[in-house]
Amino acid sequence: MTPEELQAARDRTVPDVVAGGLRVLFCGINPSLMTGATGHHFAHPGNRFWPVLHRSGFTPRQLKPDEQTELLRYGLGITNVVARATARADELSAEEFREGGKILAAKVEDLRPQWLAVVGVTAYRTAFRRPSARIGPQDHTIGDARVWALPNPSGLNAHWTAQTMAEEYGRLLAHVDPDTVRTIAGP
Structure with missing residues (x-):
């Protein structure tokens, strides 16, 4: 990807990978330029x-960004x-961020x-508007969805290693109901 191609991706949006009744809806901060350029979430x-x-343990193998719909x-x-x-x-x-929070809340309720x-x-x-929030389960819900704050997986977040992040994501997985009803078409 050239610097020009990356800059051309500025302000692009990337379609969500969603369906009703998911076990977990992961929510990034915003797309990177690489994500904007490729159309694949967490592409950097x-x-x-x-x-x-x-x-x-969320996936049986490591997916690549271009396999995002496998989620x-x-x-x-x-x-x-x-x-x-x-x-x-x-x-x-x-x-x-606050406007995005309102849009996200409506999306989660839907x-x-x-x-x-x-x-x-x-x-x-x-x-x-939760200034004292910490990593882990939160004390409020959005609609029926419970909320968990996870470490940002960006390579710039040096306070967390891949291993310590995986442990925290695993804590969430331990609370996820494997029998959650999903409305997902296809195999």
Whole structure:
């Protein structure tokens, strides 16, 4: 991907990977330029989402970003707090996060996942006005969905290793009902 191609992806949106009744709807902060350019969530090579998802037990093998629709087979989906692609999350305003939180809440109420897993506690704090939120299960719900804040899998998040992230994602998995009804077409 050339620098020009990446810059051309600025402000693009990427379609969600969703269906009704998911076990977990993972919610990123916003698409990176690489995600905007490829149309695949968590596409930057330094992003640890896909390896962590596998290591934690959510998927039986490590999926690649271009296999993102395979998540639906496992009752998983992906969306973002803010839809537009940027080079860095700090390019987003608090107002964008709060507006994104409102849009996300409506989406969650419509899709009715068992869990909403926000991968980035700072984005969660801002979008939902929960300044003291910590990694882990949260004390509120959105519709019927319970909320869990997870560490951001960006390679820039050096406070968390792939292993410690996988352990935290695994804590969430231990709370997910494997019999959650899904409305997903296809095998």
